[in-house]
Structure formats: structure tokens, C-alpha cells
Amino acid sequence: MNYLTLSLALIFVIIPLLLSKTLKLGLEKDTTIAAVRSIIQLLAVGYLLHFVFETENIVFIFLMVLLMIGAATQNARRKGKAIKGITWKLFLTFLFIEILTQSILLGLSIIPSTAQYIIPISGMIIGNSMVLSILFLNRFISEVKDHVEQTELILSLGGTPKQAIHTQLVQSIKSSTIPTIESQKTIGLVQLPGMMSGQIIAGADPVQAVQFQLLILFILLTTAVITSIMLGYLSYPSLFNNRMQLLKLEEK
Amino acid sequence: MTRQAISLKDISYSDKGVAILKNISGSFPEGYITTLVGPSGAGKTTLFRLCNGLRSPNSGQIYINDKTINEYNPVELRRKVGIALQSAAMINGTILQNLSLPFDLQGKQFSKEFALELLQDVGLTSDFLHRDVKDLSGGQRQKLSIARTLVNRPDILLLDEITSSLDRVSQQDIEELIVKINKKYKTTIIWITHNLEQARTLGNYTWVMMNGQLVEAGPPSLLDDPIDEKVRLFVKGHEQ
Numbered sequence: 470m471n472y473l474t475l476s477l478a479l480i481f482v483i484i485p486l487l488l489s490k491t492l493k494l495g496l497e498k499d500t501t502i503a504a505v506r507s508i509i510q511l512l513a514v515g516y517l518l519h520f521v522f523e524t525e526n527i528v529f530i531f532l533m534v535l536l537m538i539g540a541a542t543q544n545a546r547r548k549g550k551a552i553k554g555i556t557w558k559l560f561l562t563f564l565f566i567e568i569l570t571q572s573i574l575l576g577l578s579i580i581p582s583t584a585q586y587i588i589p590i591s592g593m594i595i596g597n598s599m600v601l602s603i604l605f606l607n608r609f610i611s612e613v614k615d616h617v618e619q620t621e622l623i624l625s626l627g628g629t630p631k632q633a634i635h636t637q638l639v640q641s642i643k644s645s646t647i648p649t650i651e652s653q654k655t656i657g658l659v660q661l662p663g664m665m666s667g668q669i670i671a672g673a674d675p676v677q678a679v680q681f682q683l684l685i686l687f688i689l690l691t692t693a694v695i696t697s698i699m700l701g702y703l704s705y706p707s708l709f710n711n712r713m714q715l716l717k718l719e720e721k
Numbered sequence: 722m723t724r725q726a727i728s729l730k731d732i733s734y735s736d737k738g739v740a741i742l743k744n745i746s747g748s749f750p751e752g753y754i755t756t757l758v759g760p761s762g763a764g765k766t767t768l769f770r771l772c773n774g775l776r777s778p779n780s781g782q783i784y785i786n787d788k789t790i791n792e793y794n795p796v797e798l799r800r801k802v803g804i805a806l807q808s809a810a811m812i813n814g815t816i817l818q819n820l821s822l823p824f825d826l827q828g829k830q831f832s833k834e835f836a837l838e839l840l841q842d843v844g845l846t847s848d849f850l851h852r853d854v855k856d857l858s859g860g861q862r863q864k865l866s867i868a869r870t871l872v873n874r875p876d877i878l879l880l881d882e883i884t885s886s887l888d889r890v891s892q893q894d895i896e897e898l899i900v901k902i903n904k905k906y907k908t909t910i911i912w913i914t915h916n917l918e919q920a921r922t923l924g925n926y927t928w929v930m931m932n933g934q935l936v937e938a939g940p941p942s943l944l945d946d947p948i949d950e951k952v953r954l955f956v957k958g959h960e961q
């Protein structure tokens with residue numbers, strides 16, 4: 470594909486803009502912003518990756534991954550503002566997951582240790598971890614708000630904060646990881662996963678593409694479960710003070 | 722001289738800048754049944770939550786048996802100072818799961834005999850044990866909440882309007898039970914009630930709270946002839 474054909478693809482941006490205008494849907498501004506942002510961001514990433522792949526310098530790989538973790542943290546922290554210190558808790562979670570998965574992938578030579586593999590796979594892992602952490606935080610905060618009475622009941626009977634929040638914590642971990650597990654049950658039946666489709670279009674052998682897709686899916690299972698558990702256990706203590714009292718969640 | 726189970730020195734508590742308790746100083750004598758009365762919104766429940774350590778005062782000091790409240794580990798404090806709130810909150814599950822909760826939290830074995838004894842004490846029958854708490858009436862929840870608070874055998878028992886949803890007969894049963902516990906285990910009882918008759922007859926000591934302040938404290942007979950004009954009006958209002 471070249472830039473001329475790509476510019477023809479703008480037709481697919483103009484269609485929703487026209488529809489929005491005629492039907493007064495009010496989506497013009499957001500659609501334009503979305504289109505412009507994706508053009509700038511993806512092109513920038515494309516050239517950046519091109520540069521990183523060329524140089525094959527380990528420092529650039531580190532910097533890229535750090536950038537992804539930083540961006541993911543920035544994005545997810547807005548959902549968790551009610552929890553004290555959420556920024557570094559998210560950062561630590563993403564960092565841990567990245568280190569764990571890459572240690573397994575590279576340590577067992579499942580993937581070659583080149584930027585071409587490490588960076589896209591890191592992107593998928595961190596991106597999914599970010600989505601999971603947003604799901605988890607949304608659910609956990611509403612569980613905590615809905616069960617203040619039960620939490621204080623357990624505290625009042627001499628339970629520890631961990632005991633008092635346990636049900637809500639487990640419930641939030643479960644409900645945030647279920648979509649990941651469920652979606653894998655039907656995968657391939659209706660919709661081909663994005664990465665696999667991309668590889669096939671780019672000319673890769675479908676079986677090879679499937680193998681990679683499976684690898685990613687399995688990594689995402691680990692990512693989902695560890696993100697919720699780790700974030701949960703890092704987050705719940707800041708809901709209480711040192712007198713084991715449940716603090717009020719700040720309103721946003 | 723009688724020892725004090727709980728002493729409050731100049732306690733103030735506010736929430737989001739609104740003063741709820743204002744400079745409360747007073748005490749609850751050890752081994753007594755103290756009844757605590759006052760219009761709703763006076764701060765009675767809030768005072769209980771402070772004594773059980775669910776909240777800390779903004780200023781002032783709370784003493785439990787002459788030790789400041791912060792000298793206790795919160796878990797130890799809450800087992801010593803038991804609380805049964807009017808809302809009678811329950812965890813999801815059966816009556817048995819709620820009843821055994823205080824022991825489960827300590828990893829202690831909860832015997833069926835103990836469960837049955839507690840149920841009988843509060844006037845619930847043994848066939849309740851495996852029912853879902855969702856199926857209980859308001860009165861039954863209150864009874865279960867009392868039984869559950871008794872599991873830890875607290876030295877001090879804070880009871881917040883625990884008979885408000887009970888019929889006359891159940892109310893008398895619970896009154897008898899609390900008096901029995903007070904005699905048998907020398908448990909200090911502090912009892913919030915809207916029922917002034919209950920406050921007069923059951924208590925050895927009475928507190929009247931209004932608008933976040935302790936207005937009068939003394940023998941229950943003070944309700945017969947209050948000194949404070951506001952208290953006089955409050956008592957009169959209840960007798961009509």
C-alpha cells in the first residue's frame with residue numbers, strides 16, 4: 470500500500486462524518502479527532518519502529534517498552550483516582566507483567582530476542598493489561614461502594630481489612646477476567662483476531678499466523694489474571710487507614 | 722468508686738466539615754446497663770462507631786478501661802467492645818454463616834451446640850440455621866445480629882435500637898436476655914433506645930444526647946424530672 474491508496478481510505482472517515490452531519494448525531498468532532506489522532510500516532514509509531522528495528526539497539530527496545538507502560542499507566546489511572554497511589558500501583562503491575570512474560574518468552578526461546586518480536590508482543594500484553602486494569606478498577610470501586618455496610622460489619626466484629634474486603638476483591642477479580650476467558654471460547658468462529666488477519670493479509674502462512682495467535686491468546690490469559698490479582702492486592706490496603714477503618718472513597 | 726468501662730474526654734467528630742459530635746465528656750460505668758436516649762440525628766450511632774473504633778474522633782480522647790483507645794490493636798478492641806447496629810447488616814449466605822462469622826474471622830471452630838444456644842437465647846428456632854438471611858424479617862435480622870455480636874463474648878456491648886422492629890413479646894425476651902448477660906458475665910451494656918420506658922426500667926444509668934452534645938447524664942430517674950428544658954420537651958413529646 471502507498472500513501473495515495475491510503476488517502477483513498479479517508480473515504481471511510483468521510484462517510485460517518487456526512488451521516489453524522491445530516492442526521493445531527495453530533496459525532497463530527499470526536500470522529501475527526503479520532504481520525505487525526507490515529508493518523509499521527511500510528512505514523513509516528515511506524516517510523517519509530519522502523520528506526521528501532523534498523524538499529525537493533527537494546528536501549529531503544531527498553532525505551533519503547535517503558536513508553537508503552539507509561540502511556541498505559543496514564544490512561545488507566547483516571548479510572549482509579551479514588552484509590553491512593555494508583556499511578557505507581559498500575560506502573561508496577563504493567564512492569565511486572567512485561568518482565569514475567571518476556572522472561573518466559575525469551576528465556577525459553579519461544580520468540581527470537583529481536584525488536585521485531587519483542588515490541589509488538591509487549592504492546593499487546595501491556596495494552597491488554599491496561600484494558601483489564603480499567604475493567605478491574607471500575608468493578609472494584611463500585612463493589613466497595615455498594616458493600617460499605619458489609620465491610621464495616623466484618624471490621625466491627627474484629628476482622629482485618631483483608632477479611633473485610635475479601636468478597637468484593639474476589640468478585641472484582643473474577644468479573645474482570647471472565648470476558649477474556651469467555652472471548653477465547655468463541656474465537657475464530659465469527660471474527661478472526663486482528664493480529665492474525667494482519668499477518669495473513671501481509672502474506673504469512675495461515676497456520677503460522679494461527680500459531681502466533683495462540684501464543685498471544687495464552688499470554689493474554691496470564692496477563693488478565695495477574696493484572697487483576699496484582700492490582701487488587703496492591704489497591705485494597707489504601708482503602709483503609711492504620712486503625713483498620715474503611716476510608717471514604719473520594720468522589721470524582 | 723465504680724470504675725468506668727468507657728470514658729470520653731472532650732470528644733468532637735465531624736464529617737465533611739459538619740460537626741456531628743461536639744465536645745462530649747462523660748463515661749459509662751463498668752458493669753452497668755446505661756441507656757442512651759435522644760432524638761434521631763443526635764449522634765448516638767456515631768458515638769457507638771467511635772467506641773468500636775470504626776471511626777476516630779477529630780479531637781479528644783476515648784478511654785476503654787483506663788487505656789486510651791489507640792493503645793488497643795483495632796482487632797482486639799472490636800472483640801472487646803461488641804456492637805449491634807440498628808441496620809443489622811448481614812453478609813450474603815445463611816444464618817449459620819452469619820452467626821459463625823466472628824469465629825471464622827479468627828479461624829476458630831464454631832460448634833453447632835453454641836449456634837443453637839445463641840439462637841435459643843434470642844428466640845430463633847434451630848430450623849433457621851441453614852436458611853438464607855435474605856428470607857428473614859426485620860425483627861429476625863435484629864435477633865440474629867444480637868446473637869452474632871454475643872459470639873465474641875465482648876466485655877462491653879453497644880446495642881443500637883435493637884428492639885425497634887420487634888413485637889412486644891420478642892422485645893421483652895430480648896430485654897430479659899440482655900439483663901441476664903449483664904448479670905451472668907458482668908458485661909457492661911450501653912443501649913440506645915427510643916423507648917423511654919425501656920430506658921427507665923432497664924438502665925442503672927442514663928445519657929441524654931441532643932444535637933451532638935451530651936445534655937444530661939445520671940440515674941434513669943432523671944427522665945422523670947429533667948433539669949434541661951429541651952430534655953423536658955423531648956420526654957414530654959415521647960409520653961404523648
Ligand SMILES: Nc1ncnc2c1ncn2[C@@H]1O[C@H](COP(=O)(O)OP(=O)(O)O)[C@@H](O)[C@H]1O
Pocket residue numbers: 736741759760761762763764765766767768
Ligand atoms: N456517614 C455519614 N455521613 C454524613 N453524615 C452523617 C453520616 N452518618 C450520620 N451522619 C449525620 O450525623 C448526625 C448524627 O447521626 P447519627 O449518629 O446516626 O444519629 P442518631 O443515631 O442519634 O440518630 C446526623 O445529622 C446524620 O445526618
Ligand SMILES: [Mg+2]
Pocket residue numbers: 765766767807881
Ligand atoms: Mg442511630
